[in-house]
Structure formats: structure tokens, C-alpha cells
Amino acid sequence: MNKLYAMVSFLFLILKPVLFLMLKKFFKKQMKAFIISAIEWLVLQTDNDLDDKILAKVKSGMKLGVV
Secondary structure (H helix, E strand, O other), rough: OHHHHHHHHHHHHHHHHEEEEEEEEHHHHHHHHHHHHHHHHHHHHOOOOHHHHHHHHHHHHHOOOOO
């Protein structure tokens, strides 16, 4: 049993960075969409031009490959 536990622990230690990289790549677009929608909601709460400019800058910056 200890041998199996050691082997699984070793495999997890090796594969953990790969798994996290895969998850990061998979959820990158969803996180961008969530951040944009959250900023849009905050912009709707206020009525000034500064937050509209910030939203436009963030949207343009979050195009493919920039962020």
C-alpha cells in the first residue's frame, strides 16, 4: 500500500504543473468574459465618461493575445 501511495504522490507531483497549465488555458476565455461582464455591470452603476473609457480600454486590451 505504501508503494502505491508513493507512486501516486510522485505522479501527481510531476503532473500537477501540467494540469494547472491546461486548466489555465481552458478557462482563459471564460475569465476574460467574466471580467468584462463584471466591469460592464460596474459601469452601469455609475454615470460618468471615465469608466466608459476604462471599459473600452480593457475590452480592447483583452483581445486575443494581449492579455
